[in-house]
Amino acid sequence: MAVMLKDTTLEKIRRAMKCYPDKRSACMSALRIAQLDDPENRLTEQAFRHIADLLDMTPVSLHEMAKFYTMYNLEPVGKYHIQVCANISCSLLGAEHIIRHIERILNIKVGETTQDNKFTLSTVECLGSCGTAPMMQINQEYYEDLTEDKVGSILDSLE
Numbered sequence: 001m002a003v004m005l006k007d008t009t010l011e012k013i014r015r016a017m018k019c020y021p022d023k024r025s026a027c028m029s030a031l032r033i034a035q036l037d038d039p040e041n042r043l044t045e046q047a048f049r050h051i052a053d054l055l056d057m058t059p060v061s062l063h064e065m066a067k068f069y070t071m072y073n074l075e076p077v078g079k080y081h082i083q084v085c086a087n088i089s090c091s092l093l094g095a096e097h098i099i100r101h102i103e104r105i106l107n108i109k110v111g112e113t114t115q116d117n118k119f120t121l122s123t124v125e126c127l128g129s130c131g132t133a134p135m136m137q138i139n140q141e142y143y144e145d146l147t148e149d150k151v152g153s154i155l156d157s158l159e
């Protein structure tokens with residue numbers, strides 16, 4: 001089989017597999033590791049095939065799981081993937097204003113990436129931080145109790 005994932009990525013996945021009683025149980029961790037190590041921050045068809053081979057699963061079952069969770073990217077995203085929660089608590093506390101504000105600042109719409117490939121903007125369902133709504137996730141970090149001013153500062157701080 002041709003090498004599809006980097007050796008360092010494979011080593012991380014093999015380490016993760018040791019934390020689970022059954023290798024298939026490591027599927028979500030394996031997908032996350034592969035995505036984090038991908039230069040475009042996404043899961044490729046080659047990654048699905050390679051991980052399926054490692055875990056004795058089918059690429060289709062991994063792909064279906066990845067489609068269900070917004071934490072997995074099936075398309076390339078920018079260096080910073082902004083995911084704004086648009087579910088009920090965040091909506092009631094102004095998520096729509098936050099989304100429109102980010103669109104204005106970055107000159108993109110939801111689902112788009114800036115021309116310099118720095119930011120991708122998405123909306124997602126509840127991220128489990130309803131008590132600090134409105135909120136967003138950028139890559140692995142949560143940003144909470146958002147205001148338009150706060151969002152501007154956060155985006156300015158990202159290099």
Ligand code: FES
Pocket residue numbers: 085086087088089090091125126127128129130131133135
């Ligand atoms: S509704 Fe936004 S984090 Fe739960």
